[in-house]
Amino acid sequence: MKISVIGCGYLGAVHAAAMARLGHDVVGIDTDAAKVEKLSAGVAPFFEPGLPELLSEGIGSGRLRFSTDLADAAGARVHFLAVGTPQLPNSDGADLRYVHGAVDALARVVAPDSLIVGKSTVPVGTAGGLVDRLRTAGSRAALAWNPEFLREGFAVADTLTPDRLVYGVADADDAALLDEVYVDVLATGIPRIVTDYATAELVKTAANAFLATKISFINAMAEIAEATGADVTTLADAIGHDARIGRRFLNAGIGFGGGCLPKDIRAFTARAEELGRAESVAFLRQVDAINLRRRERAVDLAVELLGGSVFERRIAVLGLTFKPDSDDTRDSPALDVAARLHGLGARVRATDPEGIGNARLRHPQLDYTTSAEEALRDAELAVLVTEWREYRDLDPERVAGLMATPRVIDARNVLDPASWRAAGFAYRGLGRS
Ligand SMILES: NC(=O)c1ccc[n+]([C@@H]2O[C@H](COP(=O)([O-])OP(=O)(O)OC[C@H]3O[C@@H](n4cnc5c(N)ncnc54)[C@H](O)[C@@H]3O)[C@@H](O)[C@H]2O)c1
Structure with a gap:
């Protein structure tokens, strides 16, 4: 045809x-x-x-x-x-x-x-x-x-x-x-x-609203875990065994981004308001707010780990795209965290296997390198913000040898805390005890 x-x-x-x-x-x-x-x-x-x-x-x-x-x-x-x-x-x-x-x-x-x-x-x-x-x-x-x-x-x-x-x-x-x-x-x-048209249009919006809600739900649990000493990853594993809940899309971290979920839930809210049904999807405002708070939380953890200020401190940011296996940096939480740290005066070196070109267009002020090793060399803190396979597979002993001080924020909760701690790292995940 x-x-x-x-x-x-x-x-x-x-x-x-x-x-x-x-x-x-x-x-x-x-x-x-x-x-x-x-x-x-x-x-x-x-x-x-x-x-x-x-x-x-x-x-x-x-x-x-x-x-x-x-x-x-x-x-x-x-x-x-x-x-x-x-x-x-x-x-x-x-x-x-x-x-x-x-x-x-x-x-x-x-x-x-x-x-x-x-x-x-x-x-x-x-x-x-x-x-x-x-x-x-x-x-x-x-x-x-x-x-x-x-x-x-x-x-x-x-x-x-x-x-x-x-x-x-x-x-x-x-x-x-x-x-x-x-x-x-x-x-x-x-x-x-x-x-019909309306149902087909709504299927897509509803699917994205549901997925965003699932991510923000577990990130809300991460906030509670942080206040109580609980571990959100164990919690997600435990509730995920319930087939009615399921484990997928229950990974706490710095939240969702990209060219779809954030703008789609906002457009849904705006459309519901036009239809006089604002209250029906009012929870999506909370979903959005929880999502954005997690980026702040990653930045706050960096400040905390570096003793109260990131000013002039050398930070390696691992990842720029909104998810691995894409070069898309639209509304990327990873790039946002890198830019916020830079805004606070940190000396950020950011790396990504595919996203540097797009990231540079949005934030030309950041210092980029294509090599994770270069980003990590002499850094005082590493922040893993996009869960690319090559960052998940990093050898903590080797990374410790590259950095000035072994500190890591695992903002996607994909590293094994025990092996990073065993290699001498001050390790912090999001919502993890
Ligand atoms: N990216 C995804 O993962 C994904 C998934 C599902 C749905 N969507 C939806 O699909 C749509 C497109 O998303 P995208 O990510 O591909 O966006 P995109 O920005 O990558 O692509 C849009 C393309 O349309 C072109 N364009 C704009 N006006 C045009 C015109 N009049 N004639 C010809 N080309 C024109 C632009 O130059 C651009 O290349 C959006 O509504 C998005 O929400 C995207």
């Missing part, structure tokens, strides 16, 4: 390449010429495991190409919409300007029997408004909402073998067309839920 993907960022580039893998004839459109140039050369414009191989395969097969010209999408039967929906600059709401811009432009070029399929995360009610927009612009194209649940770091596998497919449609024929697109995915028995 001829398919276009509008917006080739973390979601869209992977989706376009995955659609080509499924045998479709795909054009990816993005307004960012530099991104399109890279993608066209088979080079991933961001770090995502497995994407370079998928891009090369698609381009080599002749089934995948990229363009800045929306006219190149005109012949497609299905147009996936994967543009960004960031937080508005001065409010909690979602900025829909890219969605509106893309739909207005599509209305001018798409065939009347084509289907526009929203994948971006949008406030409930958006899809209905987009249909009105299409009709006002004189387009008869149909619209469906097919929210995306991929996790950065696992985006390729999550796109090709998702947990479930959700279609928000106004017409059964549109669901049938989506079944054709995903025929090979569905053949593996993946559940498919066909519903």
Whole structure:
């Protein structure tokens, strides 16, 4: 099938390449010429495991190409919409300007029997408004909402073998067309839920709100653990054995970040207020506040471990991205902690396997090094803020030999406290006795 993907960022580039893998004839459109140039050369414009191989395969097969010209999408039967929906600059709401811009432009070029399929995360009610927009612009194209649940770091596998497919449609024929697109995915028995626009939009928002709440719940328990001498990791293991609770997403630390969870829970709160249902999701304000407090807590621990001030003290920050196996530093707790420590006058040396380029754009004032060893050399404190495998696997004896004084804050609770203490470290986790 001829398919276009509008917006080739973390979601869209992977989706376009995955659609080509499924045998479709795909054009990816993005307004960012530099991104399109890279993608066209088979080079991933961001770090995502497995994407370079998928891009090369698609381009080599002749089934995948990229363009800045929306006219190149005109012949497609299905147009996936994967543009960004960031937080508005001065409010909690979602900025829909890219969605509106893309739909207005599509209305001018798409065939009347084509289907526009929203994948971006949008406030409930958006899809209905987009249909009105299409009709006002004189387009008869149909619209469906097919929210995306991929996790950065696992985006390729999550796109090709998702947990479930959700279609928000106004017409059964549109669901049938989506079944054709995903025929090979569905053949593996993946559940498919066909519903209306509002439910499909809300499924995505609700899923992110639930995950954020689960993380903030365990981080709230970490705060109580800190006040009582309890250990939040043991607590999480113990409650996680209850199948109704489950252990996943119960890791206390410096909380969630990235281009999705923080802005999505804020946009949900803003949308609920518009709907006169502010009280229904008022708890999400607490979820957000608990999350942000954990970054402060990591900074406070650094001050405490260094005897009352970080001013002029040498601190190694291990990690900058919001999670491992991604180069994404959008709303990254790790980068925030690095910037806060720098703001307090610390001599921060920050490192990350993939995130330095993006981090430098946001915080050019920080001192970056690609080598963890360089970051740790002569440091008086190490702060592990993104749980990359190479930091989890650090040998405490070796790290102690590099540092001026062996102090570590394990802000993701991924190190073994006993072995770090045995190597002479003053070890502090978050919410750990
Ligand atoms: N990143 C994720 O893990 C993820 C997961 C699920 C859902 N989402 C949702 O997917 C959407 C996209 O997220 P992302 O992380 O890929 O964002 P992103 O910023 O990486 O990518 C968005 C892309 O859209 C392009 N764009 C903007 N306007 C355009 C237009 N009119 N025509 C063509 N291209 C245009 C931008 O240049 C950019 O490359 C958001 O709504 C997000 O919430 C993201």
